Structures are given as C-alpha cells and as structure tokens.
Amino acid sequence: MNPGKALTPLEIYKVLEKSNCKRCMLPSCLAFAAAVVGGQKNLDDCPLLSEAVKNSLASTLQKRSMAEPRQAEFMTKLLQEVRGLDLAAVATRIGAEYDNGVLSVRSMGKEFFVDSQGQVRSECHIIPWVLAPLLAYICYPTHQAITGRWISFRELKGGIDWQGLFTSRCETPLRKLADAQSELLGDIVDLFQGKEVEGFDADIALVLHPFPHFPILICYQAPDDDLQSELTILFDECCGTNLHIKSIYTLCAGLIKMFEQIARHHFVTNEQ
Ligand code: SF4
Numbered sequence: 001m002n003p004g005k006a007l008t009p010l011e012i013y014k015v016l017e018k019s020n021c022k023r024c025m026l027p028s029c030l031a032f033a034a035a036v037v038g039g040q041k042n043l044d045d046c047p048l049l050s051e052a053v054k055n056s057l058a059s060t061l062q063k064r065s066m067a068e069p070r071q072a073e074f075m076t077k078l079l080q081e082v083r084g085l086d087l088a089a090v091a092t093r094i095g096a097e098y099d100n101g102v103l104s105v106r107s108m109g110k111e112f113f114v115d116s117q118g119q120v121r122s123e124c125h126i127i128p129w130v131l132a133p134l135l136a137y138i139c140y141p142t143h144q145a146i147t148g149r150w151i152s153f154r155e156l157k158g159g160i161d162w163q164g165l166f167t168s169r170c171e172t173p174l175r176k177l178a179d180a181q182s183e184l185l186g187d188i189v190d191l192f193q194g195k196e197v198e199g200f201d202a203d204i205a206l207v208l209h210p211f212p213h214f215p216i217l218i219c220y221q222a223p224d225d226d227l228q229s230e231l232t233i234l235f236d237e238c239c240g241t242n243l244h245i246k247s248i249y250t251l252c253a254g255l256i257k258m259f260e261q262i263a264r265h266h267f268v269t270n271e272q
Contacts, residue, residue, distance in 0.1 A: 009033040015057060017048045039154075042164035044172060054168060071132070078135040082118035085139065093143050094242075095212030105134065107210055109193030114138060127258060130210075133251035137211045137243055144241035150217050150234040158245035166233075170252045175231035177263050178220050184263055185220055191262070202230075210251055214239050 012033035020028045024045045026035060035041035043054045091098035096105040103114040112122045112134060120131060153159045153166045178185055185204050189196055194208045202219035209215050217234040239248060 009037050011060075012036050012043075012057065015049070015053050016046065019048070021048070023047050036164050039160045039163045042167040044167060075132060075135075078132065078139055079118040081139040082114065082135055083116065085116075087114070087116060090138055094138065095145075096138075103138065105138065106212055107134065108208055109191075127254055130251065130254045130258075133243065133247040133254070134211070136247040137214065140243055142241050143213065144238040146213055146215060147237040149237040151237050151240075152232070152234060153248075156235060156240040156245055156248065159240075159248075162245055162249045166249055166252065170249075170256050171231055171233055174218070174233070174256050174259060175220070175229055177259060178231060179223060179229050181263050182222070184259070185218065187262065188218075188259060208255075210255065211242070213242055216252075 009030070010033070013030055016029040016033065018029050022028075024032045024041060024047075026032045026041070029046075032041060032046060036043060043049055043057060087101070087103045088098045090096070091103055094105070096103050098104070101116055105112045105114065107130070110122060110124045112120055114120050114135070118135060120134065154163050159166075185206060188194060188208070189206050192208055194206045197205050197207055197217070199205075200217070200219050201221070203222050205217060205219045207215050207217050215236045216239070217236075219230075219232045219234065221230040223229040233252065235248070243251070
C-alpha cells in the first residue's frame with residue numbers, strides 16, 4: 001500500500017505556505033505536495049511547515065493507514081495463519097526456539113511466547129504495535145538469514161512508498177528525543193540488550209534485534225554548532241525479505257512510541 005494514497009496532494013497543498021519559494025528544491029508547493037505523496041520528499045523538506053501542522057498531517061495519515069477495522073482484519077488474518085503453522089518448523093526457520101507446542105521468539109532481549117492458537121504472552125508488557133509485526137514475522141512466507149549489509153528504509157522493498165511517513169514518525173521523533181536526552185540511546189542499549197558498534201560516521205551507533213533475524217542499526221550524530229543533529233535508522237538487508245514493509249513501518253513506529261514513553265519516564269524521574 002502506498003501511504004500517499006491515504007493523503008492526497010491537495011490535502012498537503014492546503015497546509016503549505018503556497019509561496020513557491022523553492023526552498024524545498026522543487027519549483028512549486030504543488031510539486032512538493034505531489035512529491036510527498038510519491039515518497040520522493042517528506043514533510044520535513046519544507047522549512048516553512050510548522051511542527052504542529054506536520055504532526056497533524058502525519059497523524060491524519062497514520063490514522064488512515066492504521067485504521068482500526070483494517071488493523072482488526074489484519075490481526076484476524078494473522079491469527080488464522082498462525083493456527084495453520086507448524087511452529088516447530090517455523091522456529092528453525094526464523095531463529096526462534098520451540099518447546100512443548102510453544103514458540104519462543106526473542107525480541108529486544110525479551111522472550112515472547114506464541115502458542116498454536118496465536119496467543120502471545122511475555123514477561124513484559126505487550127504493546128499492540130509490536131504484537132502485529134511479531135505475528136507477521138512468524139507467518140511471513142520468505143525468510144533470509146542476517147547478511148551483515150545495512151541498507152536504508154528507502155532501499156527496502158516498497159520502502160520508497162512509506163519513506164515520508166517513516167521519516168516523520170520514526171527518524172525525526174527519535175532524533176529529537178536523542179537531542180533532548182543525551183543518555184537515552186545508551187539507556188536503550190542497556191534496556192533492550194542492544195550493542196554499540198564502531199565503524200559508522202556517528203557519535204553513537206547501536207544495533208537492536210526486534211526479532212532474531214531482523215537487526216536494525218540506529219546512527220545518531222549530535223548537533224554541533226550550527227549543524228543540526230542527524231539520526232538514521234538502517235536495516236540489515238534481510239529485513240526486507242523477512243517482513244512486509246507495512247509491518248516494518250508499524251514495528252518501528254511502535255518502538256519509537258515505546259522509547260518516547262521511556263524518555264518521559266526518565267524525565268519525570270530525573271525531575272523528582
Ligand atoms: S519550501 Fe515549502 S513553501 Fe517553499 S516551495 Fe517548497 S513547499 Fe512551497
């Protein structure tokens with residue numbers, strides 16, 4: 001699905017300055033609106049668009065793409081698929097464990113147990129946005145082992161269609177969180193059994209494993225004088241084979257929401 005189809009160029013155009021100032025490197029605001037829908041530009045590329053308007057557009061788009069009925073339908077389909085699976089065979093394929101009819105999938109250092117009816121339990125709180133991608137990961141028909149090659153979201157199959165939304169809802173909010181709380185990414189490493197890695201042009205580069213064969217790499221460069229901070233989320237090349245792009249987006253957006261909650265908790269704790 002192209003998320004641009006959930007938001008029309010006109011809807012985007014309506015909230016732009018309509019000055020055709022070209023600071024987005026396009027000849028007009030209308031061209032910019034079309035480029036956002038097409039995934040070649042994202043809302044952050046217009047410097048005149050306020051944060052409030054961007055957030056409102058992104059949440060409209062998100063509400064449509066994540067509409068409850070569609071999500072419920074998707075979950076029903078996933079549960080049906082899980083019930084038809086040979087969980088022992090799935091465990092070997094996806095890098096999980098199988099014992100006594102229950103699949104055990106490690107996600108960010110925590111075990112999630114899935115039975116033959118698709119019931120999921122865990123030692124930690126299960127957030128809905130992670131539940132659907134977890135079941136989708138188990139059911140996904142193709143599978144590839146970790147390659148060690150990192151690619152951008154845009155390079156994943158179908159990624160270009162979701163790039164605007166991914167930037168607005170995942171990379172940008174996480175960058176701002178890291179700017180506001182310099183220790184956050186280090187805490188994420190500790191809390192989710194991540195690993196700091198070397199060799200990337202970043203102040204901190206960390207690898208997390210949302211699923212066994214699904215590593216993501218977060219690279220963060222702190223702001224420096226007049227230079228704005230940068231944050232990029234990269235994916236092992238296998239991720240595009242092991243999960244549909246919509247589930248990848250949903251998973252990342254869910255993780256960022258969780259990190260926001262952690263950051264809020266830290267802020268409150270530190271203030272006390
Ligand atoms: S930078 Fe914003 S206001 Fe200027 S042309 Fe592009 S979309 Fe329009």
